[in-house]
Amino acid sequence: YLLQQAHYRRFRQYAVLPQLKPSLVWGHMKALHEISLRGRPGQHFDDTALDIYESLGRPPVFVVDLRPVSYAILVVANHEVAEQISRVSPLFPWSVTKSPTNHANDQLVGKDSMNVKEGEDWKALRKRFSLGFAHQHLMTLLPLIMDKTWQFMKHLDSYARTGEDFPLGVLLTNLTFDIIGVVSLDVDFGAQLDKAHQSEFIQVYQQLVAAFEGQDNPFPDPKGRFRRWRLSGKMDKLLTEMVKQKLSEYQRLDSKNKARSIVALASNDSEPTTPDTLGMIVDQVKSFIFAGHDTTSILLQWAFYELYRNPGVLNAIRSELDGIFGPDPDPAVVRDKLLSGEDDTMARLVYTSAVIKETLRLYPPAGTARYSKPGTGFKLHMPGDNRDVDVDGLVLYNCQNIIQRDPAVYGETADDFVPERWLGNTDTSMKTNDDLAPGEKSGSKVPGSAWRPFERGPRNCIGQELANIEARVILACAVRRYDFTKVGLGELDLDANGHPKLNAKGVYEVKSKLYNTRQVTARPIDKMMMRVQLNPNASFDI
Numbered sequence: 001y002l003l004q005q006a007h008y009r010r011f012r013q014y015a016v017l018p019q020l021k022p023s024l025v026w027g028h029m030k031a032l033h034e035i036s037l038r039g040r041p042g043q044h045f046d047d048t049a050l051d052i053y054e055s056l057g058r059p060p061v062f063v064v065d066l067r068p069v070s071y072a073i074l075v076v077a078n079h080e081v082a083e084q085i086s087r088v089s090p091l092f093p094w095s096v097t098k099s100p101t102n103h104a105n106d107q108l109v110g111k112d113s114m115n116v117k118e119g120e121d122w123k124a125l126r127k128r129f130s131l132g133f134a135h136q137h138l139m140t141l142l143p144l145i146m147d148k149t150w151q152f153m154k155h156l157d158s159y160a161r162t163g164e165d166f167p168l169g170v171l172l173t174n175l176t177f178d179i180i181g182v183v184s185l186d187v188d189f190g191a192q193l194d195k196a197h198q199s200e201f202i203q204v205y206q207q208l209v210a211a212f213e214g215q216d217n218p219f220p221d222p223k224g225r226f227r228r229w230r231l232s233g234k235m236d237k238l239l240t241e242m243v244k245q246k247l248s249e250y251q252r253l254d255s256k257n258k259a260r261s262i263v264a265l266a267s268n269d270s271e272p273t274t275p276d277t278l279g280m281i282v283d284q285v286k287s288f289i290f291a292g293h294d295t296t297s298i299l300l301q302w303a304f305y306e307l308y309r310n311p312g313v314l315n316a317i318r319s320e321l322d323g324i325f326g327p328d329p330d331p332a333v334v335r336d337k338l339l340s341g342e343d344d345t346m347a348r349l350v351y352t353s354a355v356i357k358e359t360l361r362l363y364p365p366a367g368t369a370r371y372s373k374p375g376t377g378f379k380l381h382m383p384g385d386n387r388d389v390d391v392d393g394l395v396l397y398n399c400q401n402i403i404q405r406d407p408a409v410y411g412e413t414a415d416d417f418v419p420e421r422w423l424g425n426t427d428t429s430m431k432t433n434d435d436l437a438p439g440e441k442s443g444s445k446v447p448g449s450a451w452r453p454f455e456r457g458p459r460n461c462i463g464q465e466l467a468n469i470e471a472r473v474i475l476a477c478a479v480r481r482y483d484f485t486k487v488g489l490g491e492l493d494l495d496a497n498g499h500p501k502l503n504a505k506g507v508y509e510v511k512s513k514l515y516n517t518r519q520v521t522a523r524p525i526d527k528m529m530m531r532v533q534l535n536p537n538a539s540f541d542i
């Protein structure tokens with residue numbers, strides 16, 4: 001009986017869906033391992049998925065069976081299929097429910113996190129915190145973001161002075177960590193300070209994240225489990241104290257000087273702070289930290305790298321900044337103009353926004369995994385062959401890395417870094433053909449569902465506007481002040497005279513390919529090792 005069951009699960013249950021040849025014992029684990037060995041050491045699953053996709057002849061979806069160690073996964077490689085998962089449907093009023101695999105991060109984000117809640121509980125949380133993430137409100141927090149960006153540039157200045165190699169990824173991750181602290185809770189985590197002056201919270205958090213590395217290992221790891229449990233308890237204790245203190249501070253402020261952090265906006269003066277409310281707020285702050293710092297840092301790491309490799313793009317972004325802020329690359333000029341209250345300066349950073357959008361297309365840091373329980377009756381419509389497939393019991397993974405490189409959408413330049421594709425009418429906000437009135441045309445050059453780094457539908461990223469504001473501010477301040485040089489993996493291939501070689505597409509040739517690895521998120525494997533020089537027109541005085 002058991003053999004028959006195993007045979008059914010491996011060879012017949014999902015046989016209508018494209019997949020590699022499964023083995024009775026290992027499912028696809030062995031094949032996956034072999035494919036990843038042919039790839040680059042430590043590469044992210046998304047890169048392995050791309051290889052499988054190519055080897056299967058580019059199907060819209062395919063199955064990777066990891067049972068019994070994990071679930072059978074449906075990797076979604078087509079934007080029209082991905083959209084059916086993220087949008088509202090009669091079976092799922094707030095899009096398909098999140099996958100149980102998301103609970104692997106419970107100790108980092110908390111079990112009451114907006115990330116994992118469902119139904120009315122999720123809706124109430126989302127509503128409560130949305131106000132703080134609105135563009136207008138975030139713009140009032142700009143001085144805090146600027147202040148933290150200044151600290152980041154001081155670090156870059158000191159590396160420019162010494163000329164030593166440094167991990168840009170670490171600097172950016174500390175910067176985005178600090179930004180989340182001040183914006184969400186009005187707390188300075190001091191992540192950008194040296195070890196002796198950093199808050200205890202950041203140190204415990206970093207140890208906890210490190211304890212999560214290697215958690216994909218399928219074998220029991222009691223020592224790792226215990227370490228994660230101990231550190232997450234410690235982190236909760238520290239954060240609960242901070243939140244408690246902040247809530248009582250907020251309550252003491254009079255109505256004229258109201259606190260402006262995201263948590264302050266979401267807390268209600270007349271509501272008593274019960275242990276439940278406190279726990280709920282702590283879990284949301286943990287979620288904002290988890291979802292909001294690494295992702296934005298990864299976006300910026302790849303943006304700086306692509307600007308370094310694409311001299312034409314670097315010139316174009318610099319001339320946009322010259323046009324808006326004047327030719328002086330002094331970031332104080334940028335700061336003063338952005339803080340002057342002329343709200344349209346942000347909106348005028350059109351090419352800078354295109355650089356951000358193109359970076360997120362080629363290097364999406366996060367993704368979404370959903371799950372429809374067996375027996376629900378959820379079906380996906382396959383484009384092309386006009387059939388519906390039952391996908392209950394599969395983890396549904398929208399693989400942005402494949403979807404956003406689809407040549408059917410992005411043409412021959414699908415794998416190239418071309419911010420220009422985002423100029424003109426390229427609105428990829430929520431509208432899809434389904435949302436349009438009869439006869440209405442979206443007019444966008446790119447279908448909205450084919451660009452989804454923040455995912456789409458009701459459970460899209462609540463922090464996307466914050467990430468966009470941060471990225472624009474940091475690029476506007478740093479892009480003209482510094483010249484970066486990649487060292488190690490991904491560095492330029494120089495000719496006999498020491499000059500970079502420009503290829504036919506206007507991109508510098510590299511000696512080796514830089515790629516992402518998985519450490520909770522998809523991030524550059526070498527922490528983006530760089531060297532930096534001050535632009536000859538800039539001075540060390542900021």
Ligand code: HEM
Nearest residue numbers: 114115288291292295296366367368454455461462463467
């Ligand atoms: C470049 C930066 C970012 C990227 C690429 C990104 C991406 C995403 C994605 C793909 C999701 C959907 C996850 C899922 O369905 O499981 C998501 C959700 C979420 N993000 Fe972001 N994110 C970014 C920045 C931020 C920031 C700055 C914050 C907050 C401070 C944030 C907070 C959240 C939260 C709370 C959710 C869960 C929303 C819900 O379930 O209602 N993210 N993000």
